[in-house]
Structure formats: structure tokens, C-alpha cells
Amino acid sequence: MASNERNLSSLKQKFINIELPEDSGLDDSYKSVILREINQILKSQTLERAKHYLGILSRNLANPDWNIKQGINMDLWKGYDHIYTDSLWIMGKRVSNDYHKAWYWGNFVPQIPFQLISRYTEEGEWVLDPFCGSGTTLFEARNLGRNSIGIELNPDIYRKVKESLLSERDNSLYVSEVTNGNSLTYDFTELLAKYDIDGFRLSIVHPPYWDIIKFSDNPDDLSNSPDLEDFVLKLKETIKRMLPAMKPESHIGLVIGDMYRGGEVIPLGFKTMAALQDLGLKLRGIVVKDIQNTKAKRTNENLWRYRALKSGFYVFRHEYIFVFKVMK
Numbered sequence: 058m059a060s061n062e063r064n065l066s067s068l069k070q071k072f073i074n075i076e077l078p079e080d081s082g083l084d085d086s087y088k089s090v091i092l093r094e095i096n097q098i099l100k101s102q103t104l105e106r107a108k109h110y111l112g113i114l115s116r117n118l119a120n121p122d123w124n125i126k127q128g129i130n131m132d133l134w135k136g137y138d139h140i141y142t143d144s145l146w147i148m149g150k151r152v153s154n155d156y157h158k159a160w161y162w163g164n165f166v167p168q169i170p171f172q173l174i175s176r177y178t179e180e181g182e183w184v185l186d187p188f189c190g191s192g193t194t195l196f197e198a199r200n201l202g203r204n205s206i207g208i209e210l211n212p213d214i215y216r217k218v219k220e221s222l223l224s225e226r227d228n229s230l231y232v233s234e235v236t237n238g239n240s241l242t243y244d245f246t247e248l249l250a251k252y253d254i255d256g257f258r259l260s261i262v263h264p265p266y267w268d269i270i271k272f273s274d275n276p277d278d279l280s281n282s283p284d285l286e287d288f289v290l291k292l293k294e295t296i297k298r299m300l301p302a303m304k305p306e307s308h309i310g311l312v313i314g315d316m317y318r319g320g321e322v323i324p325l326g327f328k329t330m331a332a333l334q335d336l337g338l339k340l341r342g343i344v345v346k347d348i349q350n351t352k353a354k355r356t357n358e359n360l361w362r363y364r365a366l367k368s369g370f371y372v373f374r375h376e377y378i379f380v381f382k383v384m385k
């Protein structure tokens with residue numbers, strides 16, 4: 058057994074069969090926060106993730122008022138050192154566990170929705186993901202005690218996400234729904250009536266990076282946009298449709314990277330950022346996040362470096378998270 062696994066199981070051993078006594082004097086919601094964090098430790102598949110939840114548990118135990126799931130309490134601001142406030146995010150390897158299995162080509166690391174959800178929402182609030190893919194946002198939202206809805210165009214991916222959401226029994230207090238649909242024409246306000254909610258507090262938008270990855274043959278798929286202008290316009294239209302369903306002062310996080318085409322950089326990030334500013338959204342952050350090498354890139358690292366040196370370009374090691382505030 059690898060020493061990492063040994064450490065993980067000995068850490069888990071300490072939490073197996075822990076029960077909080079009836080007469081502990083703790084109130085029920087605080088007890089459930091503690092038990093949920095213990096459950097997260099037991100479910101972690103890496104030592105790194107288990108330690109992360111142990112950190113949250115320790116903070117909760119040290120101060121019963123501290124609860125990440127309730128959003129940020131500025132009276133306790135020193136307790137939030139795991140939440141980034143700098144514009145450079147070096148996130149390292151993706152966290153993995155039983156619900157973030159990274160099976161989807163083109164997914165993002167769970168740390169991105171973790172940061173945005175923890176920072177911009179409170180327990181029980183609603184998160185929207187109009188390009189939900191494998192559902193990373195939905196699983197992270199559920200984990201953090203938020204309600205969430207994702208829209209996905211590809212029916213096969215939709216079915217797979219739906220099944221995994223159903224197979225997860227914990228945290229069923231919160232709604233985590235995926236819908237098969239086209240975000241470009243979707244009536245997002247219908248969701249408000251359907252779930253009886255007064256608006257989304259956060260939308261995490263991770264569209265195709267134009268046609269770098271072709272997600273399907275469906276012409277409504279943004280990765281099949283015939284040209285750059287069409288791609289940017291369609292993304293802008295999607296966000297415009299989403300805005301009536303967003304709460305005043307809510308946030309939108311756009312996750313996107315750049316690309317090369319015809320020997321030049323196509324700055325998808327800045328083009329889409331400007332398009333969203335045109336909608337009247339207030340730009341609150343331009344975050345640069347490191348991209349870890351995929352297996353394929355690692356294997357061909359020398360080849361990429363050779364090509365870059367020869368042709369005078371730079372290998373992309375970053376993507377962006379543009380954070381906007383919805384002004385109403």
C-alpha cells in the first residue's frame with residue numbers, strides 16, 4: 058500500500074463511528090455541520106482532500122460561529138485563509154474523490170467552483186451552470202450546501218450526470234438538478250417558477266473554448282460556431298438570457314482560455330470579457346489560473362517546447378476566471 062493511502066486510512070480511522078452525544082448541548086444545525094464534515098473526511102479519496110475537510114472541521118470546532126457553508130462572516134475574517142483574494146490562482150493538481158472523477162474531456166477542476174461558491178453564496182442559495190458538462194459545479198455546490206441547476210446540451214452527458222446525482226444519497230437537503238437543453242434559447246426564468254426561487258446568486262459559466270474541443274455535432278453547440286464573432290455573440294446572447302434570472306448584486310464567473318489559430322493568438326478570454334461588459338455587467342476580477350499539464354501534454358512536453366522555441370510562440374499555462382457583478 059502506498060504511504061499516501063496508509064496516511065489517508067489512518068486519518069479516516071480516527072473518524073469512524075464518531076457520534077455526538079445527545080446531551081452535548083450543541084444545537085442541531087451546528088451538529089449537522091460537524092457530522093457532515095466528518096462524513097466528507099470519510100469519503101475523501103486523497104489525503105489532500107481529507108486534510109482540506111479536516112481544516113474546515115477544525116475551524117468549526119474552534120469556533121462554533123465559523124461555518125463556511127453559511128458564507129463569509131466578516132467578524133471572523135481571519136478564518137478564511139483557504140479562500141483566494143489574489144488574482145493569481147496556482148491551484149496545482151485537481152482534487153479528486155468519489156464524485157469528481159474527471160471522466161469528462163474539457164471539465165474544470167473542482168477547486169474553481171469551490172472558490173466561487175464559497176466566496177459569493179451562502180448555504181441554501183442557488184447556483185446556475187448553463188454549460189454544465191460533467192456537473193462539477195453541481196457536485197461542489199451540493200457538497201457546500203447550496204442548491205444548483207445545470208443545463209447541458211448533449212443528451213448522453215446529461216443522462217450520465219443525472220444518474221450520478223441520483224446515486225449520491227447524502228446532502229439530499231439541497232436541490233441538484235441537471236436539465237437537457239440549449240442555453241442559447243433557454244428560458245431561465247422558468248426555473249425560478251419551477252423551484253420557487255427568487256433568483257440565482259451565482260452563475261458559473263464554463264463554455265466551450267470555441268472549437269478547441271468539439272463537444273458534439275449539434276449545430277447549437279457553441280463549439281460548432283462557424284467563426285469567432287458567432288461564438289462570442291452566442292455566448293453573449295446566452296448570458297443576456299440568463300440575466301433576468303439572476304438576483305441583483307449576484308455574481309457571474311466566466312471560466313475561459315485563449316487559443317492559437319493561423320499562427321496567432323486568438324484572445325477568446327478578452328473578447329468574451331468585453332462582450333459581457335457590453336451587457337452592463339461590472340467586471341470585479343480578472344483571475345489568472347494555472348493550467349496543469351494534461352497527461353497528453355506531459356508526454357509530449359519536449360515536443361511542445363521544441364515547437365514553441367522554433368515558432369516563437371508560448372505554450373499556454375493559464376486560463377482566466379472573469380468575475381462580474383450583476384447590476385440591477
Ligand SMILES: C[S@@+](CC[C@H](N)C(=O)[O-])C[C@H]1O[C@@H](n2cnc3c(N)ncnc32)[C@H](O)[C@@H]1O
Nearest residue numbers: 164165188190191193210239240263272278279
Ligand atoms: C467546457 S464544457 C463544461 C465542463 C464542465 N465545467 C465540467 O467540469 O464538466 C462545456 C459544455 O457545454 C456544453 N454546451 C455547448 N453548447 C451548449 C449549449 N448551447 N447549451 C448547453 N450546453 C452547451 C457542451 O456539451 C459541454 O459539455
